Amino acid sequence: MYKTLKSITKSIVPKQLIRKYKASLREVVYLFYKGNNYACNLCQAKLKTFLTLSNNDLLCPRCGSLPRTRRLYQIIKSKELLQGSILHFSPPLSLHKKIKEHPNIQYISSDFENEFIADVKYDVTKIPVKKETFDLFIAYHILEHIEADATAMKELFRITKKEGFGLIQTPFKKGEIYENANIKTPAARLKHFGQQDHVRIYSVNGLKKRLQTAGFKVEELIFSEKAENPYGFKATETVLLVRKPLI
Ligand SMILES: [Zn+2]
Numbered sequence: 122m123y124k125t126l127k128s129i130t131k132s133i134v135p136k137q138l139i140r141k142y143k144a145s146l147r148e149v150v151y152l153f154y155k156g157n158n159y160a161c162n163l164c165q166a167k168l169k170t171f172l173t174l175s176n177n178d179l180l181c182p183r184c185g186s187l188p189r190t191r192r193l194y195q196i197i198k199s200k201e202l203l204q205g206s207i208l209h210f211s212p213p214l215s216l217h218k219k220i221k222e223h224p225n226i227q228y229i230s231s232d233f234e235n236e237f238i239a240d241v242k243y244d245v246t247k248i249p250v251k252k253e254t255f256d257l258f259i260a261y262h263i264l265e266h267i268e269a270d271a272t273a274m275k276e277l278f279r280i281t282k283k284e285g286f287g288l289i290q291t292p293f294k295k296g297e298i299y300e301n302a303n304i305k306t307p308a309a310r311l312k313h314f315g316q317q318d319h320v321r322i323y324s325v326n327g328l329k330k331r332l333q334t335a336g337f338k339v340e341e342l343i344f345s346e347k348a349e350n351p352y353g354f355k356a357t358e359t360v361l362l363v364r365k366p367l368i
Contacts, residue, residue, distance in 0.1 A: 151183040159351050162191050163215045171353045179353035186215035188355045192344065193261060193288065194219060195352070196360060202286055205256030210245060210263045211237050246272040252279045258287045264328070265291040265319045268302070274335035278365060287337070287363040291323045298327035325359055337363035 156169025164184035171179035178188055190213045197203055206227040207220065217238060220228050232239035243249065245260070246269050258277055267273045277287060292315060300321030304310055307317035314322050329339045342360040350356075 147183050147185070154182040159353055161186060162352050163194055163219050178355070181215070181353070184215040184218075186213065188353055189261065189290065189358065190216050191352055192354050192358060192360070193259070193290075196288065196342065196362075197257075197259075200286075200362070202257050202288075205282075206254060207257045207259070208243075208248075208250075208255045208280065209259040210243075211261070212239060212259070214238055246276060248276045248280050250280055253282045253285075254280050256282055256285045258285075260287065261290045262292075264289065265314070265316075265321060265323060268320050270321075271331060271335070274332055274337075278336045281365040283365055283367050285365050287365075289328070289332070289361040289363060290359070291328060292319075293325050293328075293359060294322045296324055298323050325361070329361065332361065332363055336365065338366055339363050 151166060154166075154168050154170060154172070157167060159168040159171055160166065161168065161181040161184060163186045164181060166181055166183035168182070172182050174180055180187060181191070194216055203220070203223055203226060207229070209217070209220065209228065209230045211232050211234075212220075212230040214237070217230055220226065229241060230237070230239040231241045231243040233242055233244060235242070245263060245267060258281060260277065264270050264273060281287060298321055299314070301313065304313050304320075310319055311317045314320065325341060329341065332339050340362045342362055344354065344358045344360075346354050346356050
């Protein structure tokens with residue numbers, strides 16, 4: 122009975138759509154995934170298994186979190202960055218909710234394309250706040266969408282407090298940054314950069330250099346999981362932790 126219900130649930134609901142489930146429906150779906158093998162550090166679900174997306178990312182059936190979001194929350198917690206004022210670009214719902222719950226944090230979420238639930242709609246190349254406003258900004262999978270990325274990085278530097286932090290991730294390739302301003306159509310961008318609205322593919326070193334040019338100190342956080350991987354993180358992952366120096 123259990124197996125049948127589970128397979129029906131899986132077959133009638135496309136996995137990619139689970140992120141759009143209403144909270145109540147997610148709770149029902151969660152019942153079929155409950156177990157003791159894995160856990161979600163965002164919604165505290167205890168799971169028999171995660172949902173596997175077509176790109177092999179492990180999705181939490183309860184809160185819809187992706188591996189990179191669960192890792193991001195772990196980094197924020199372990200580095201004690203959950204304090205002061207935080208600006209979060211295009212926040213996943215699961216993390217947005219989690220940070221909002223924390224008392225004493227001034228949390229502003231921004232989304233330019235109306236794809237995410239957010240408080241404001243800031244253009245990352247022209248952020249309408251005073252300099253040195255935020256203790257932390259989170260710009261995950263943002264910069265690869267921005268043509269004027271040097272301008273965006275300067276803006277991020279400007280709005281960060283001295284000794285404040287930023288957490289940045291994009292898709293990465295080996296070698297040099299791949300970009301070509303003449304590639305403009307969605308079809309060509311998909312072919313060259315992997316997504317219709319991406320304008321380049323960074324390399325870790327290439328992005329690091331651009332962030333340093335904007336004034337940041339950059340630390341590379343490199344993660345590599347053992348086989349058991351109870352929180353369903355990506356097997357290997359790189360995140361850039363940037364800091365605005367005091368002087
Ligand atoms: Zn979850």
